[in-house]
Amino acid sequence: MEIALNEDQRAVQDGVAKIVGRFDDEYWTRCDSDARFPHEFHQAMAEAGWLGITMPESLGGAGLGVTEAAIMMHEVARGGGGMAAASALHVNLFGPHPIVVHGTREQQERWLKPLIDGREKVAFGVTEPNAGLDTTSIETFAKKTAGGYHVRGRKMWTTTAQEADRLLLLARTTPKTECARKADGMTLFYTPLDRSRIEVRRIEKMGRAAVDSNALFIDDLFIPDEDRIGEEGKGFRYLFDSLNPERILFGMEAVGLGRDALRRASAYAKERVVFGHPIGQNQAIQHPLAEKWAYLESAYWMCLRAAWLYDQGQPCGAEANAAKLIAARAGYDAALQAVMTLGGMGYAKEYQVERLFRESVLPRIIPVTEQLILSYIGENVLDLPKSY
C-alpha cells in the first residue's frame, strides 16, 4: 500500500498550481468586491484544457478520474481564490457526468465540446425553494407536448446562472403522488438558458460574490425532445452517480481554502511582533494553527480515499459524505482561526483571510448539509432508523 500521489497526479498538481499562481490576491479581492465573475481565470484554465479533466478523451477531455479532479480543485482553491476560484470551474467537472453516461453521441458532441473549450458555461438547477433538501418534492414541472416539453417552476440558488449559456435542469414529468417510488418521475434536461422565458434574479449572499447564485423563475419554457438526457422519469437516478464526486470535490476545495488561510496566518504570526516577540511564539497562537494543520491533512487524505474508491468503481457513499463533513469543518476552522490569529488585521480586507473565512462557510452547507450527512451515516453505516 502506498498512500501518496503518483507521478501523474503530481503533474496535475504542479500544472494547475502554475496557472493558479498567475492570479494574485488583488485579482481575487477585486472579483469579490466588484461581484465580478473571474472570466480570465476561467478562460486560462479552459485554454490549458483543465475543464475537460474528467471528460472522455474522445471528446477532447483527459479521461482522468475523480482523484485527479480532486487534486486539481485542491490546488485551485488554495491559490488565493478560495471558493470563488473553485466555483467558477466546479460544475464543469461533475455536472456533465449524466451526459457522459446517458447522453447520445450527438448530444455529447453538441454539449460537451463547448463546455470543455470554455466557450459555454452551464448552471445546475436542482434545488427549489419549496423542496429544499427533500429533492423528490420538487415542483418544477415539464409537461409533454408535441416535440418536447413545456416547463414551469422555480429553482433556488442556481449558481452561475448570470453567466451560463445552458441549464442542466431537473424537473418532474410525473407528479410525485402518481409515482411508485418518489425518486421516479423526474427528468433531466440540458437546454439553452433562454432569458426570455427564465428570469434570473441574483441572490445577495455572505461571500463568494464573484460567482453568482440565483433564484430562477421559469415561465412556459419550451424544451425540445433532443435536449432531454436519457429516458423520461429517470433523471434523478442519473444524478445519483455524480453526487459522491461532487461531495469529494467540495471537500477538497474546503481543504485547499483552509490551507491557504493557514499559510497566511502562519506567515503573519511569524512576522508580527508584540510584547517583544513574534505572536507565533505564543502557544496560544501556535497550537490552534498546528491543530488546524492536523485536521486539514486528515481531511485531505479522507477525500482522496473516497475518490480512490469511486475511481475503482466501489461504493463510496459513506466515505464521500464523511470526507465532505470533516473537510468542510477543517476548512472553516482553519479560516476562522486565521482571522483570529491576525487580530484586527484579520478583519481587514487587505489580509484576505476575512474573505476566505466568509467563503469557508459555504462547503459546510452545500451541496448537502452536515445534518443530512450525519443522517446518512447514521442510517447507512450505523444501521440506525432513518430520521428523515
Add this chain to the structure above:
Amino acid sequence: MKVLVAVKRVVDYNVKVRVKADGSGVETTNVKFSMNPFDEIAVEEAVRLKEAGKAQEIVVVSIGPAQAQETLRAALAMGADRAILIQTDEAVEPLAVAKLIAAIAKREEIGLAILGKQAIDDDSNQTGQMLAALLGWPQGTFASKLALEEGRAVVTREIDGGLETVSLALPAVVTTDLRLNTPRYASLPNIMKAKKKPLETTFAVDLDVDIAPRLVTLKVEEPPKRKAGVKVADAATLVDKLKNEAKVI
C-alpha cells in the same frame, strides 16, 4: 536542426531550504522539487524555435536520480520531443555534467545547446561555459534574446551596464537569463501526451564519462541571521555613525 536542452531537478524555489542537522548538505526528504526556473526558460526558447520552424527536434537531458524523470516529463509536456536521463544518485559537479552533456551532444549531432545560466540550488554558473569549452563551440551566456540566422545564432547578453550582442557560428552553446521569455504552462492534453513521448535512461559508464567528484564539501551551514537595524534620530547622527562606527565615509 536538433536542439539540446539541459534541465535540472532542484528544490522548488518556494521551499525554505534547511540545512541538515549534521551539516552535510541541505534537507531533501519530504521537500518539493521542480525544474530549475532557468531551464524552464531554456525549454520555452527551444519550443519557440521549433514552432517558428527553426528547429526540428528538441532533446531534453537531465542528470540526476530516477525522480528526475518527472522533470523531464515536465519538459516534454511543454513541447520537447524526447528525453534522456543520465541516472545517478551521486552529487555531480559542473564539470561532470558538462562532460555528460557533451557526450550526448556529440552522439545526437546537436546543432544548438540551450542551458540555464545557473541552477538555483548550487548557483554554480559553470556548466554552459564548460560545455562550450569541451565541445570547442562558441558560447552566448546570459541570453536575453536569441535569433537564429543562416548558420548563426545571434545572442543578446545582459552584461553590467547594458546589452551586448554576439553572433555565434553554429553549433553553439547558449545559456538563458530571466528576461529571455516567460515559460508557458503545460496544458493538460500536453501533460497527457508527454507520458507517451520517449524517455531513455542511460548511465555515465555507458557514455564512458568519469564523473568522480573533484571537490569535497566540508560543511554546509545556514547563513548568519541578519541583525536588526538601528533607528537614528536625525541625519547628523547618521553621518556620525557612518563615519565613526561603520567607517564607510
